[in-house]
Amino acid sequence: MEMFSLCTWISYVDFSSTLYLVINCINKAKHQCNTLKLTQICENHRNKYHGDFYRLYTDGSKDKDKNSGIALFDPQTNGYVKLSIDQNVSIMFAELIAIAEAIAYIKSLRSGKYVIMTDSKSALYHLARCISTFPCSPVAYDLIKDLYKLSNSDKIIKIQWIPSHIGIFGNEESGLAKSAINDDLYPLYSDCLYIVKSKCSDMWNVYLDERSLTKSMWYKTIQPYIAKSPWFVESTLSRSDIVTALRLQSGHIPLNGFLYLIGKINSPNCTECNLKEYLYHVMVKCVRNAVERSVLQVDLYELGKSNCILAYPLSEEAKMLYNIVKVALRRR
Structure with missing residues (x-):
């Protein structure tokens, strides 16, 4: 037809x-x-x-x-x-x-x-x-x-x-x-380039699926597949916001919980709340950024809410979340 x-x-x-x-x-x-x-x-x-x-x-x-x-x-x-x-x-x-x-x-x-x-x-x-x-x-x-x-x-x-x-x-x-x-x-290299890129992307996605069963589970919930190009290439975000966003996506951010794991400090607890200071604590519970968190007007206690926000790193909610984390880091 x-x-x-x-x-x-x-x-x-x-x-x-x-x-x-x-x-x-x-x-x-x-x-x-x-x-x-x-x-x-x-x-x-x-x-x-x-x-x-x-x-x-x-x-x-x-x-x-x-x-x-x-x-x-x-x-x-x-x-x-x-x-x-x-x-x-x-x-x-x-x-x-x-x-x-x-x-x-x-x-x-x-x-x-x-x-x-x-x-x-x-x-x-x-x-x-x-x-x-x-x-x-x-x-x-x-x-x-x-x-x-x-x-x-x-x-x-x-x-x-x-x-x-x-x-x-x-x-x-x-x-x-x-x-x-x-x-x-023989075809021109440009005719094969897309095929090679697509094959590499498929291989990386298979590796990510396998690896996330034991590691990188946090990252997998935010970025379920390998992007074809960095999300920040054409963004207007500041370098500080991009660094914060990448740290939040990876879960590797210099908080007491992480520093304690690598032997840099003696206690994993937040100095203000006396609770273990991991990323979730800073985003959802820490009193240091309670005012900034109230501006977000989003219930971060809701299961998977913060992950959903980070999955759209250029959204207004994500930008507000970056500010919440940066404020918490400055006030430590």
Whole structure:
């Protein structure tokens, strides 16, 4: 039901000024025409209708072992992309994927006029049939969706059919698709970076789940998974507040209870309340910051309330909690 994923009815899409399936003056089969004359006709057609367009050439190929490859050639930069396709797909499907790669490439370029040259008339007819509600392949609907979106942008895109293997510059270079089938192709590092980051994040989360069974249980209740980026990167908090927030999240804060555990003082008790001075005591019970705690207007005695507040470190309640703790530390 891919046609229903479009932002408009498929029958409303008008590609009469986008898809060009013929070239004027070519009304016979290729083998019945003089190759040089055919090439000249195509060059004249390109100069007349697409002379000021940014040109791209695409090609798809398939060998006798049913392996497929595609290629995209940019004559302006003399650059090309070759991709092998693992799946057993038809040659028309490969040509559609090549056109899709060209569309993706155009998205990365600045505004302007672009023409995609393809020698696959079957692929263009397939796209044209999709618009007439004829059932089509998913990649064709994706192409239509992208073309429709770009038609409302500052980019003009046309797809022009050209005869294959008649010596047209650009089309012959896009024939690299055949060599892509057997090439040892390696993706760019940027294509793999997201996968590597995602894998590392998953591994860290598994480690956190296992570790929190015996240690870091306090931190786990506040931060149940590893964040992809530090929460304070774009915050307006002061350095003092960020340090306090990180200490509260980790539970490692220089209070008497912690200092006693590491052998720095002789008693773990609060000097004012004569109760063990751990983080919970400072946030909920200590008389030194009772006034500041009343301003918060939150019942910190409620089970897990302080953890919930710390789970949103940029909230107003969290900022007030940082102040409560800092006041308690200053008044010790």
